[in-house]
Amino acid sequence: xxxxxxxxxxxxxxxxxxxxxxxxxxxxxxxxxxxxxxxxxxxxxxxxxxxxxxxxxxxxxxxxxxxxxxxxxxxxxxxxxxxxxxxxxxxxxxxxxxxxxxxxxxxxxxxxxxxxxxxxxxxxxxxxxxxxxxxxxxxxxxxxxxxxxxxxxxxxxxxxxxxxxxxxxxxxxxxxxxxxx
Numbered sequence: 001x002x003x004x005x006x007x008x009x010x011x012x013x014x015x016x017x018x019x020x021x022x023x024x025x026x027x028x029x030x031x032x033x034x035x036x037x038x039x040x041x042x043x044x045x046x047x048x049x050x051x052x053x054x055x056x057x058x059x060x061x062x063x064x065x066x067x068x069x070x071x072x073x074x075x076x077x078x079x080x081x082x083x084x085x086x087x088x089x090x091x092x093x094x095x096x097x098x099x100x101x102x103x104x105x106x107x108x109x110x111x112x113x114x115x116x117x118x119x120x121x122x123x124x125x126x127x128x129x130x131x132x133x134x135x136x137x138x139x140x141x142x143x144x145x146x147x148x149x150x151x152x153x154x155x156x157x158x159x160x161x162x163x164x165x166x167x168x169x170x171x172x173x174x175x176x177x178x179x180x181x
Contacts, residue, residue: 005075006173007099012144013137014083015114016104017153022080024162034072036079061088099174101148102165106150108137110154113140
C-alpha cells in the first residue's frame with residue numbers, strides 16, 4: 001500500500017475535537033472523511049440516543065465494530081471514531097491493522113465545557129453528567145494513551161492541532177505501508 005493513501009483513525013474521549021479535526025485533515029489530504037457515529041445514524045435511520053434507547057449500548061458497540069470491519073473504504077479516508085469505539089476489546093488492534101491511529105486528548109475541564117450543551121450523547125443523559133464524564137474518562141484514558149500518538153487539543157488553534165496530526169500521520173503511514181505497526 002502507498003503511504004499517501006493510508007487511512008487515519010482519530011480516537012479519543014468525546015469533546016476532544018475528532019470530528020472537527022478530522023474534517024480539516026481530510027480536506028488537506030484530499031481524503032474522504034467519515035464520522036463513525038454519523039455513519040451509524042445514517043445507516044440505521046436513527047439517532048444514537050434512539051439506538052441506545054431501543055437496542056442498548058451493546059448493540060451500538062456491535063454496529064461500531066461492523067462499521068470498522070466493513071463499513072468504510074480501505075484507504076484514503078479519515079475516520080473520526082466515537083469516543084467509546086477504541087475501548088472495546090480488540091478494537092484498538094483492529095484499527096491499527098487498518099491504518100494509522102492518532103488520539104486527541106483534552107483535559108476534563110475542556111471536555112465538560114465542550115459537551116455541556118450537547119444532547120446527542122446518551123452516556124451523559126444522567127443526573128450528574130460531570131461525574132459520568134470523570135468516571136468514563138478515568139476508565140478509558142489508559143486505553144487512549146496506548147492507541148497511538150496522543151495530541152493535546154486544549155487551548156490550541158485548529159491549524160496547530162491539524163499540523164501535528166498530519167505530521168504524526170505522515171510518519172506512521174510510512175511504517176504502516178511497509179508492514180510495520
